[in-house]
Amino acid sequence: xxxxxxxxxxxxxxxxxxxxxxxxxxxxxxxxxxxxxxxxxxxxxxxxxxxxxxxxxxxxxxxxxxxxxxxxxxxxxxxxxxxxxxxxxxxxxxxxxxxxxxxxxxxxxxxxxxxxxxxxxxxxxxxxxxxxxxxxxxxxxxxxxxxxxxxxxxxxxxxxxxxxxxxxxxxxxxxxxxxxx
Amino acid sequence: xxxxxxxxxxxxxxxxxxxxxxxxxxxxxxxxxxxxxxxxxxxxxxxxxxxxxxxxxxxxxxxxxxxxxxxxxxxxxxxxxxxxxxxxxxxxxxxxxxxxxxxxxxxxxxxxxxxxxxxxxxxxxxxxxxxxxxxxxxxxxxxxxxxxxxxxxxxxxxxxxxxxxxxxxxxxxxxxxxxxxxxxxxxxxxxxxxxxxxxxxxxxxxxxxxxxxxxxxxxxxxxxxxxxxxxxxxxxxxxxxxxxxxxxxxxxxxxxxxxxxxxxxxxxxxxxxxxxxxxxxxxxxxxxxxxxxxxxxxxxxxxxxxxxxxxxxxx
Numbered sequence: 001x002x003x004x005x006x007x008x009x010x011x012x013x014x015x016x017x018x019x020x021x022x023x024x025x026x027x028x029x030x031x032x033x034x035x036x037x038x039x040x041x042x043x044x045x046x047x048x049x050x051x052x053x054x055x056x057x058x059x060x061x062x063x064x065x066x067x068x069x070x071x072x073x074x075x076x077x078x079x080x081x082x083x084x085x086x087x088x089x090x091x092x093x094x095x096x097x098x099x100x101x102x103x104x105x106x107x108x109x110x111x112x113x114x115x116x117x118x119x120x121x122x123x124x125x126x127x128x129x130x131x132x133x134x135x136x137x138x139x140x141x142x143x144x145x146x147x148x149x150x151x152x153x154x155x156x157x158x159x160x161x162x163x164x165x166x167x168x169x170x171x172x173x174x175x176x177x178x179x180x181x
Numbered sequence: 182x183x184x185x186x187x188x189x190x191x192x193x194x195x196x197x198x199x200x201x202x203x204x205x206x207x208x209x210x211x212x213x214x215x216x217x218x219x220x221x222x223x224x225x226x227x228x229x230x231x232x233x234x235x236x237x238x239x240x241x242x243x244x245x246x247x248x249x250x251x252x253x254x255x256x257x258x259x260x261x262x263x264x265x266x267x268x269x270x271x272x273x274x275x276x277x278x279x280x281x282x283x284x285x286x287x288x289x290x291x292x293x294x295x296x297x298x299x300x301x302x303x304x305x306x307x308x309x310x311x312x313x314x315x316x317x318x319x320x321x322x323x324x325x326x327x328x329x330x331x332x333x334x335x336x337x338x339x340x341x342x343x344x345x346x347x348x349x350x351x352x353x354x355x356x357x358x359x360x361x362x363x364x365x366x367x368x369x370x371x372x373x374x375x376x377x378x379x380x381x382x383x384x385x386x387x388x389x390x391x392x393x394x395x396x397x398x399x400x401x402x403x404x405x406x407x408x409x410x411x412x413x414x415x416x417x418x419x420x421x422x423x424x425x426x427x428x429x430x431x432x433x434x435x436x437x438x439x440x441x442x443x444x445x446x447x448x449x450x451x452x453x454x455x456x457x458x459x460x461x462x463x464x465x466x467x468x469x470x471x472x473x474x475x476x477x478x479x480x481x482x483x484x485x486x487x488x489x490x491x492x493x494x495x496x
Contacts, residue, residue, distance in 0.1 A: 021204075022204070022209075022212050024212060024213070050213070051209050051210075053204040053209050055204075056204065058204060058205075058206055058209050060210055060213060066221055071495055072242075072493040072495050073242035073243070073286065073493075073495070074242055074245065074451070074491055075493075076224075078450050081225040081371075082408055082409070082450065085371070087370075087371040088371065095206055156408065158449055158450070
């Protein structure tokens with residue numbers, strides 16, 4: 001009888017661990033900013049998706065290119081049609097690992113290192129960046145800022161508009177993760 | 182009993198262990214909710230509001246201004262072309278300067294002035310273009326539908342001497358012409374788009390026995406062969422009254438042809454340049470649909486270009 005109780009406790013623990021292991025964010029905010037003397041260009045999406053496996057530190061981040069909104073809609077059209085070729089490469093994604101262990105039980109602010117591959121425009125490139133994690137009451141808030149060089153991902157900018165678009169854009173990410181139910 | 186207990190332990194340990202195993206990237210990816218079903222609207226079916234002669238389904242976005250200059254030179258070859266006329270560059274059959282403005286993403290208003298290619302000249306055009314339906318990526322709406330309407334007023338001095346002249350105007354009403362079009366468009370792939378344009382042209386006043394009302398059907402296409410260049414083509418087939426056509430051909434020795442344009446489109450982000458060849462002399466719908474009297478086969482085709490610059494006042 002005692003052992004049966006123990007079994008049940010163990011199973012419950014195992015389920016509880018399982019439930020806390022996967023963190024999901026379905027409305028992550030992604031924005032990028034390109035600033036030149038000629039023009040500031042900003043694209044914003046609030047529908048990024050991400051999952052973290054807290055045990056391994058594995059993280060996946062995806063955003064649909066067509067979900068980026070611009071102040072000028074013609075820019076949005078050019079972004080999808082000419083630069084990202086969204087019909088060919090609909091999604092930009094990052095797959096990597098968070099180097100430091102994540103403990104959801106301990107509230108606090110952590111600076112972590114994330115390493116992995118960023119795939120934009122069909123071209124994958126290794127990235128290493130710092131991110132801020134804020135754990136509070138079982139939810140995780142993550143934010144990161146890094147630079148992406150346009151030429152690294154084979155995105156061509158014609159010479160005529162070269163001065164309007166910066167060579168590297170600043171990408172900002174903000175996501176709130178909840179434990180998978 | 183003891184064996185049973187150890188089995189239970191093993192089982193629970195296994196369960197615990199399984200929970201501890203980490204997810205591989207592929208398994209982890211499955212945890213990501215699939216992106217919401219594609220109900221997106223197809224954008225950039227065409228890069229410009231016009232192909233060569235005909236309109237595309239595209240309207241301007243809200244608070245955008247498009248400034249466009251269209252130019253048609255003289256005949257390249259034939260009796261009016263050749264080196265003596267510098268392959269048509271000495272002459273201009275028509276020039277049009279137009280402004281379009283996006284009141285909303287779906288409604289564009291336009292104002293233009295064209296030289297005019299026939300006796301009916303000094304044209305003022307006011308137009309409305311309304312995007313009724315946009316193609317969706319999931320093919321729930323398989324093609325786009327845009328409505329176009331224009332009113333053109335000729336400012337040329339009336340010809341009072343010849344009552345058979347197409348400009349023997351009696352009053353302001355005679356100077357007005359109307360065009361209505363339903364522009365159907367489909368983007369088959371990122372590189373291939375087509376239009377089909379049932380059109381109706383009404384001219385309040387024409388030459389004797391020329392048609393006041395005319396139906397026509399237009400067709401056009403765009404084949405993108407590089408990121409910024411495309412081949413564009415359009416054609417109009419007017420439906421003419423046979424006896425009127427025969428009369429006009431006999432009396433005024435004018436033969437009607439169907440306008441065909443072929444061109445190269447270059448897009449640089451904000452600017453769209455067209456270099457084209459067409460047998461049409463006029464640029465306005467109310468001229469090139471009912472009044473194209475020059476033929477490709479006689480060398481009566483011409484260089485044309487259009488330069489469009491889009492300014493955005495959105496902020």
